[in-house]
Amino acid sequence: MLTPEDWTILRKSAILRDLPAGDLAALVDERSVRSIERGQVLFQQGDPARAFFLVLSGQVKLSRVNPGGDEAIVHIYGSGESFAEAAMFLGGRYPVAAEAVVASRVMHIESDALRRKVAERPEIAFAMMASMSRHLKVLVDQIEKMKLLSADQRVAEFLLGLCGEKTGAVTLTLPHEKSLIANRLGMKPATFSRAIARIRDLGVDVTGNQASIRDTSAVLAFVNRSAEE
Amino acid sequence: MLTPEDWTILRKSAILRDLPAGDLAALVDERSVRSIERGQVLFQQGDPARAFFLVLSGQVKLSRVNPGGDEAIVHIYGSGESFAEAAMFLGGRYPVAAEAVVASRVMHIESDALRRKVAERPEIAFAMMASMSRHLKVLVDQIEKMKLLSADQRVAEFLLGLCGEKTGAVTLTLPHEKSLIANRLGMKPATFSRAIARIRDLGVDVTGNQASIRDTSAVLAFVNRSAEE
């Protein structure tokens, strides 16, 4: 059940890569892996937080639902990324729900086992802190964008993020359904759709799940433009 | 320069409380404390992150400024709270700027010294992770609120948060200027002002920096009401 590719992902993951192979094997085994269908829930908001998770393949979304049923996606994690360390760490309840957005394979690591390992190998603590720090930064970024950028700019910024290091003319594939991206960016699908239509004249084209950018620098300039100019 | 009250704050702070007194003394001394005026900057966005901070008294705001000059306040920390652990930990640059919003006294703890202490006493790592976990949760809360609540609801929710455990009829003092609160809640001062006027009939009154709530449960019901009902 744990393929060689899985082990590669584990060894490369930010949170476990500092663990010697033997310790890693002691922490995880076949039973730690769960295959989940699209739409299946890994844990509900409010469940006791006893483990954290690492995505081996697929995509898992973390979201919060308010009493009225509206959903806010906090983040979507892909292969090699870990989530819920913080909740597991505080030992209370998960403040979000986790649900697979495509068929996925997810490994879970129990709080107790991990705590024992950390006590015995402090370097793991550094890796965990680094991982949590990155999550913090991602959230700070998200807050800033929500407050400072218009819907059009958030969409443009999102596409730039997908480009990674590439600049100039770039073509790319959207990582998931547009309605999910819209929620992630804090807007409605209809607004997302219109935003794409509006940034078309920046040299951005999105057809189906394929996107192309004529020149990343033009898009970057648009994102950095503040409201009053 | 370090008063007995300061030591009490240090010993109670989430991040240092697990440190034995001797180790604490080794980490901090009078030179670690800085008094800063209102408006004075502790560090700029982009400065190399070599330390994290703990507020002894006063208030410090963390904010991001985009190229156009618009500001997004990420959080405001008060006495006993620590910030920038994550940035210090990643060792890159501060992704935000820190500025005193009132005259404050702030202690800074150097990355190198702390790393040595953590290596030697892993339990500190747990305390740091707990602290970072709490910050993560705060940010997740904030994102959810920005996405799911209207301006009026965010203001109501903010006031409820100030009530703490108290329920029923509560009177309280706003922690800082309304324009700062407005920014923190992701809205303009004018919108904040109007929001307060609108929630007046929920039994909420704000005059100057004094606020009173006739019945917290009515306000809570308003916050939990989703858009479509």
Added chain:
DNA sequence: GGTTTCACTTGATAATAGTCAAGCGTCGCG
């Protein structure tokens, strides 16, 4: 004491995003 400054409020108006609903294309399925 008077003036300046600053934070806040309020009004009129504009921009932005949400709502509701219809229509379109694709995919899967009986």
Added chain:
DNA sequence: CGCGACGCTTGACTATTATCAAGTGAAACC
């Protein structure tokens, strides 16, 4: 093949929030 289901787009309209600007009151300063 034809039928739905679903995700996306688009249009018309509404609601919410921002913008600009004027005005108020209180503290601060000479």
